Amino acid sequence: xxxxxxxxxxxxxxxxxxxxxxxxxxxxxxxxxxxxxxxxxxxxxxxxxxxxxxxxxxxxxxxxxxxxxxxxxxxxxxxxxxxxxxxxxxxxxxxxxxxxxxxxxxxxxxxxxxxxxxxxxxxxxxxxxxxxxxxxxxxxxxxxxxxxxxxxxxxxxxxxxxxxxxxxxxxxxxxxxxxxxxxxxxxxxxxxxxxxxxxxxxxxxxxxxxxxxxxxxxxxxxxxxxxxxxxxxxxxxxxxxxxxxxxxxxxxxxxxxxxxxxxxxxxxxxxxxxxxxxxxxxxxxxxxxxxxxxxxxxxxxxxxxxxxxxxxxxxxxxxxxxxxxxxxxxxxxxxxxxxxxxxxxxxxxxxxxxxxxxxxxxxxxxxxxxxxxxxxxxxxxxxxxxxxxxxxxxxxxxxxxxxxxxxxxxxxxxxxxxxx
Amino acid sequence: xxxxxxxxxxxxxxxxxxxxxxxxxxxxxxxxxxxxxxxxxxxxxxxxxxxxxxxxxxxxxxxxxxxxxxxxxxxxxxxxxxxxxxxxxxxxxxxxxxxxxxxxxxxxxxxxxxxxxxxxxxxxxxxxxxxxxxxxxxxxxxxxxxxxxxxxxxxxxxxxxxxxxxxxxxxxxxxxxxxxxxxxxxxxxxxxxxxxxxxxxxxxxxxxxxxxxxxxxxxxxxxxxxxxxxxxxxxxxxxxxxxxxxxxxxxxxxxxxxxxxxxxxxxxxxxxxxxxxxxxxxxxxxxxxxxxxxxxxxxxxxxxxxxxxxxxxxxxxxxxxxxxxxxxxxxxxxxxxxxxxxxxxxxxxxxxxxxxxxxxxxxxxxxxxxxxxxxxxxxxxxxxxxxxxxxxxxxxxxxxxxxxxxxxxxxxxxxxxxxx
Numbered sequence: 001x002x003x004x005x006x007x008x009x010x011x012x013x014x015x016x017x018x019x020x021x022x023x024x025x026x027x028x029x030x031x032x033x034x035x036x037x038x039x040x041x042x043x044x045x046x047x048x049x050x051x052x053x054x055x056x057x058x059x060x061x062x063x064x065x066x067x068x069x070x071x072x073x074x075x076x077x078x079x080x081x082x083x084x085x086x087x088x089x090x091x092x093x094x095x096x097x098x099x100x101x102x103x104x105x106x107x108x109x110x111x112x113x114x115x116x117x118x119x120x121x122x123x124x125x126x127x128x129x130x131x132x133x134x135x136x137x138x139x140x141x142x143x144x145x146x147x148x149x150x151x152x153x154x155x156x157x158x159x160x161x162x163x164x165x166x167x168x169x170x171x172x173x174x175x176x177x178x179x180x181x182x183x184x185x186x187x188x189x190x191x192x193x194x195x196x197x198x199x200x201x202x203x204x205x206x207x208x209x210x211x212x213x214x215x216x217x218x219x220x221x222x223x224x225x226x227x228x229x230x231x232x233x234x235x236x237x238x239x240x241x242x243x244x245x246x247x248x249x250x251x252x253x254x255x256x257x258x259x260x261x262x263x264x265x266x267x268x269x270x271x272x273x274x275x276x277x278x279x280x281x282x283x284x285x286x287x288x289x290x291x292x293x294x295x296x297x298x299x300x301x302x303x304x305x306x307x308x309x310x311x312x313x314x315x316x317x318x319x320x321x322x323x324x325x326x327x328x329x330x331x332x333x334x335x336x337x338x339x340x341x342x343x344x345x346x347x348x349x350x351x352x353x354x355x356x357x358x359x360x361x362x363x364x365x366x367x368x369x370x371x372x373x374x375x376x377x378x379x380x381x382x383x384x385x386x387x388x389x390x391x392x393x394x395x396x397x398x399x400x401x402x403x404x405x406x407x408x409x410x411x412x413x414x415x416x417x418x419x420x
Numbered sequence: 421x422x423x424x425x426x427x428x429x430x431x432x433x434x435x436x437x438x439x440x441x442x443x444x445x446x447x448x449x450x451x452x453x454x455x456x457x458x459x460x461x462x463x464x465x466x467x468x469x470x471x472x473x474x475x476x477x478x479x480x481x482x483x484x485x486x487x488x489x490x491x492x493x494x495x496x497x498x499x500x501x502x503x504x505x506x507x508x509x510x511x512x513x514x515x516x517x518x519x520x521x522x523x524x525x526x527x528x529x530x531x532x533x534x535x536x537x538x539x540x541x542x543x544x545x546x547x548x549x550x551x552x553x554x555x556x557x558x559x560x561x562x563x564x565x566x567x568x569x570x571x572x573x574x575x576x577x578x579x580x581x582x583x584x585x586x587x588x589x590x591x592x593x594x595x596x597x598x599x600x601x602x603x604x605x606x607x608x609x610x611x612x613x614x615x616x617x618x619x620x621x622x623x624x625x626x627x628x629x630x631x632x633x634x635x636x637x638x639x640x641x642x643x644x645x646x647x648x649x650x651x652x653x654x655x656x657x658x659x660x661x662x663x664x665x666x667x668x669x670x671x672x673x674x675x676x677x678x679x680x681x682x683x684x685x686x687x688x689x690x691x692x693x694x695x696x697x698x699x700x701x702x703x704x705x706x707x708x709x710x711x712x713x714x715x716x717x718x719x720x721x722x723x724x725x726x727x728x729x730x731x732x733x734x735x736x737x738x739x740x741x742x743x744x745x746x747x748x749x750x751x752x753x754x755x756x757x758x759x760x761x762x763x764x765x766x767x768x769x770x771x772x773x774x775x776x777x778x779x780x781x782x783x784x785x786x787x788x789x790x791x792x793x794x795x796x797x798x799x800x801x802x803x804x805x806x807x808x809x810x811x812x813x814x815x816x817x818x819x820x821x822x823x824x825x826x827x828x829x830x831x832x833x834x835x836x837x838x839x840x
Contacts, residue, residue: 058764058772058788088760088772090789123757124790249761323743337543340508341669344478352478352508368478369510370544409829 008184008276011193014163017181018193018218020044020260024142025165028135030128031083031121036169038135039197041078041214042108042143047258048220049075049116050227052234054251061086061093062117063252065101069113073223075256076114078214079104079136080170082199084127086119087249096127103133107140118212120172120199120250167197170212174199178287184276186269192219192261194276198284200241200291211238211288213253215280219273220259229274230255237281240313240402241289242321253281289320289403294410297329298386302401303343305393311348312393312400318346319389320404329387330406334378336364339389350393358390428604428696431613434583437601438613438638440464440680444562445585448555450548451503451541456589458555459617461498461634462528462563467678469495470646471536472654474671481506481513482537483672485521489533493643495676496534498634499524499556500590502619504547506539507669516547523553527560538632540592540619540670587617590632594619598707604696606689612639612681614696618704620661620711631658631708633673635700639693640679649694650675657701660733660822661709662741673701709740709823714830717749718806722821723763725813731768732813732820738766739809740824749807750826754798756784759809770813778810 016023021043025036051070053063069075079100086093097117105112119127146162167179179197186192200211215230234253255277265273290298301319306312319325322342328335336357344352357365360381364373381387436443441463445456471490473483489495499520506513517537525532539547566582587599599617606612620631641649654673675697685693710718721739726732739745742762748755756777764772777785780801784793801807 056761056764057766057768057770058760085757088757088785088789090787093789123755123761124785125757126790249757249764335543337505337508337545337669340478341476341543344476344669346477348477350477365508365544367510369508369513370546 007272008182008279011181011183013181013195014167014179015041015195015197015214015216016163017195018216018258018260020218020258021195021216022143022146022162023166024139024146024162025167025169026135026139026142028081028131030081030131035083036165037081037083038132038139039080039166039169040104040136040139040143041166041216042110043076043216043256043258044147045258045260046074046076046114047256048223048226049073049254049256050223050230051116051252051254052230054249056249058088058249060119060250061089062097062119063250064094065097066116066118066252069101069116072113074114075116076110077104077108078116078118078254078256080118080212080214081132082120082170082172084119084121084125085123085250086127087123089124089126092126096129099129099133100136103136104140107137108144116254118250118252118254120170120212123249163195170197170199172199174291176287176291178284178291180280180283182276182280184269184272186263187266188263188269190261190263192217192263192265192269192273194280196280196284198288200288211251213238213281213284215253215255215277217255217257218259218261219257220261220264221257221273226255226257229277233278233281236278237285240317240400241285242317242402242404286403289405292405294408295405296408297406299329299389299404299406300386300401301389301391301404302399303391303393304399305395306398306400307349307396309398309400311350312398313402314346314348315343315350315391315393316400316402318342319391320402323407326404326407329382330408332379332382334359334364334373334375334382336370339391340365340368343391350395354394356392356394360388427692428602428699431601431603433601433615434587434599435461435615435617435634435636436583437615438636438678438680440638440678441615441636442563442566442582443586444559444566444582445587445589446555446559446562448501448551450501450551455503456585457501457503458552458559459500459586459589460524460556460559460563461586461636462530463496463636463676463678464567465678465680466494466496466534467676468641468643468646469493469536469674469676470643470650471672471674472650474669476669478508478669480539480670481509482517482539483670484514485517486536486538486672489521489536492533494534495536496530497524497528498536498538498674498676500538500632500634501552502540502590502592504539504541504545505543505670506547507543509544509546512546516549519549519553520556523556524560527557528564536674538670538672538674540590540632543669583615590617590619592619594711596707596711598704598711600700600703602696602700604689604692606683607686608683608689610681610683612637612683612685612689612693614700616700616704618708620708631671633658633701633704635673635675635697637675637677638679638681639677640681640684641677641693646675646677649697653698653701656698657705660737660820661705662737662822662824706823709825712825714828715825716828717826719749719809719824719826720806720821721809721811721824722819723811723813724819725815726818726820727769727816729818729820731770732818733822734766734768735763735770735811735813736820736822738762739811740822743827746824746827749802750828752799752802754779754784754793754795754802756790759811760785760788763811770815774814776812776814780808
């Protein structure tokens with residue numbers, strides 16, 4: 001993604017860039033004293049909403065609440081905490097998620113059913129719920145004071161880092177904050193804005209992209225359309241990222257459309273809008289892969305010539321997820337045999353005897369067998385921070401791209417002592 | 421496995437322990453000058469035989485030859501090389517595998533159709549076939565001279581390390597040689613012997629256990645029975661081991677039964693014989709997990725109370741294969757949430773709300789939620805070289821056990837520079 005791709009352009013403001021959205025992040029001391037750990041996103045008016053959730057059988061407590069509150073396709077606020085996953089702690093977990101929604105509702109005067117809740121952090125430990133609720137109260141107060149200032153017509157150039165703090169507050173082992181905003185000029189005049197933030201670096205694997213992602217827009221789009229659009233966007237983005245093969249209990253991606261721009265996209269604008277949402281999700285997904293725990297290199301695996309889309313996806317993800325491919329990438333070893341091997345156990349249908357494999361622009365295998373290539377060039381390509389692997393299956397028309405990272409000593413160190 | 425479990429006991433002699441079997445290992449200089457890298461196993465008489473192979477779509481060239489030669493359920497020799505997988509190199513690969521079988525046939529006077537071929541090592545590089553064939557000739561010569569000495573009635577106590585060298589010759593990154601022999605006293609008098617050797621430490625994952633395994637027995641058992649028995653044994657052993665989630669192109673397990681003991685097991689003996697074969701496979705599978713690349717700890721995951729056997733297996737393997745569980749094991753972090761999470765994405769049917777989890781004998785979660793436990797005891801349990809994780813799903817009668825190892829810095833180092 002660059003600026004001004006396919007009609008939209010990047011702007012400032014992150015998750016709160018679209019009209020009528022506000023966001024803040026506060027330090028509630030959930031796990032660390034000086035880390036932002038509670039984020040609150042708020043729309044001035046009730047918004048159309050949609051969500052996509054982890055496929056893990058074990059689901060964190062807030063997921064049930066959020067799925068329940070989203071049944072009517074409406075929402076007005078999202079509260080997120082890091083530092084504790086609120087997963088696998090029994091009734092107390094359900095009560096904690098409910099209390100978070102209740103306190104947001106109380107202090108922002110939003111219907112409790114319109115509050116969505118997400119959590120990320122360690123599993124199986126009870127939330128320090130008092131600290132979380134105090135944090136939510138502080139976040140609500142700050143947020144409302146921003147709303148009131150805007151209603152009074154505040155000096156708009158006053159810097160407000162609320163959205164940025166919200167993006168910081170959802171990070172766990174992330175090393176880079178992931179927030180963006182785009183705007184799309186519409187054929188009918190005016191612009192639609194799209195804001196987003198995400199977190200994710202460990203437990204990253206397809207189904208879903210194993211992370212938290214939040215999108216806001218001031219376009220007027222009904223919930224059912226948002227749901228279809230989000231599902232498709234997640235399929236091509238977050239579900240094509242793998243860091244370690246572990247699908248978490250807490251993943252969700254939510255989108256809120258509050259219509260405050262007054263623009264209902266025309267058919268033509270809708271195509272651009274959909275592409276913008278997908279582009280945003282791909283941008284965040286790539287950021288997540290790039291920020292994979294302990295990663296030193298980013299890998300993009302592009303598969304073409306598959307018989308079906310699902311085959312292309314399976315193969316791209318299998319290669320990205322192979323520990324042996326990841327370790328070879330770390331070691332800058334042009335071990336294309338591992339790439340073909342990972343394709344072979346992907347559970348997809350293809351003919352290994354006609355596959356061509358490329359590292360960057362260099363062909364390393366043709367017709368399923370190795371060709372002579374310059375080890376020097378291979379070293380140069382694999383020495384880059386971003387490495388592209390391409391497989392031409394030569395058996396059909398479908399393609400897919402997946403993103404991942406290398407497997408490093410650092411990954412092992414981070415995950416050897418996460419809980420404690 | 422100990423000695424004298426369920427009627428059988430451990431004996432010396434490895435793969436060549438059963439009557440009428442011979443084995444040698446030689447240094448052919450395939451990849452390293454001073455490493456045993458060609459193994460030859462030979463039966464004096466044509467044997468009943470069966471095989472189980474990798475499920476990877478990409479199969480090494482020798483697999484096709486071996487599957488083809490095993491179609492009639494008969495074999496007399498197995499030749500194996502390490503240092504080169506003979507995979508993904510086109511026609512030359514098929515020709516190389518065929519040449520290996522031809523040279524064994526020529527120098528041991530066995531029918532070419534009765535020679536099975538296996539390879540392990542780097543993928544996508546052409547075999548240094550001249551060196552391999554010279555090695556096979558030397559191995560054949562030594563082997564035949566042993567046969568002739570036996571026919572002449574040699575002093576039986578003369579030490580012969582041929583079988584041990586064969587076991588050495590199939591190793592790649594293995595740090596421990598894996599060879600065993602058992603004998604089973606039969607109700608009708610006499611003993612049946614079972615010999616075995618295996619290799620495997622990287623690319624270890626279910627379907628199949630991703631390794632090479634060879635078993636020999638002097639019992640008289642028809643090929644069809646061997647095939648069923650081997651399939652079942654592999655299901656419970658090699659397919660329950662995971663080191664890194666990568667299923668190789670070269671895996672196979674072969675068994676030869678030459679009947680030289682003169683014993684056709686009675687129904688009762690057959691039960692013991694089957695258990696002995698399964699016990700042998702489990703022993704080798706555990707050795708492989710223990711010898712996982714860079715592993716510092718061995719993990720046994722026992723799942724009970726599943727609705728179906730397949731559910732139990734999926735969950736046990738998913739936990740063993742989770743990078744996050746493996747890293748937590750390395751870091752000695754009692755992160756049971758990751759264990760439950762890995763169970764949750766196993767694709768099995770269970771109720772997370774009634775699961776109990778144990779580390780060693782200590783309960784860490786009950787009814788799907790954490791319980792207070794002593795961090796000190798947890799540290800002590802996780803500090804052991806062998807750690808047992810138990811999940812009681814409390815939803816049925818089926819159970820399964822899987823084996824794996826931790827994820828260490830060393831794994832990354834080994835696999836960062838395997839090819840070069």
